[in-house]
Amino acid sequence: MIEIQGKEFVPFINAEEIDNRLQAIGAQISLDFKDETPVIIGVLNGAFMFLSDLIKYLNIATEISFIKVASYSGTDSTGKVTDLIGLESELEGRRVIIVEDIIDTGLSMTHLIKSIQTKNPKSIAVATLLFKPEALKYSVDIDYIGFKIENKFVVGYGLDYDGLGRNIPSIYQLK
């Protein structure tokens, strides 16, 4: 068990399980985008670890870019998405893969897809390490899912509680 800012978290998904799923998703993306050069867009902050580990399992040419949005404060969604760093890549006619650490209510991803669509890409695919089906309020088509999880707050492997816990190499769940 670990404690962050007075809240207790218990082990949930270990590093080996994460690595196994990343290998499978990496192989699938490599197959689906064979002979293409997709633009992978990582969503900061949370997706940095998932993205950096996942791309090591891609055997295709890719460009990597980042965007930064925030919607969470503590363990709750604020209900609005704030753009903190915008898109710099040229996406016209390109195939885009958005990479997220978690889709919870779906608010952030809905906002991101709308914003990326304005750049006229050829296609948009969505990859997320974690998905909480029971928390979803804004419907999103997800192409690659690491783990479907129950509706409980999680930290580690890029995910934070109040800015802390992102460096933990596995995933913990609120007790």
Ligand SMILES: O=P(O)(O)OC[C@H]1O[C@H](OP(=O)(O)OP(=O)(O)O)[C@H](O)[C@@H]1O
């Ligand atoms: O589906 P939703 O309810 O929108 O929740 C998912 C979003 O919340 C988290 O980001 P957060 O706003 O905490 O920013 P961070 O990535 O910097 O931690 C997470 O990284 C997703 O972007």
Ligand code: HPA
């Ligand atoms: O469960 C979560 N943990 C950390 N950040 C999050 N952002 C949305 N849901 C979560």
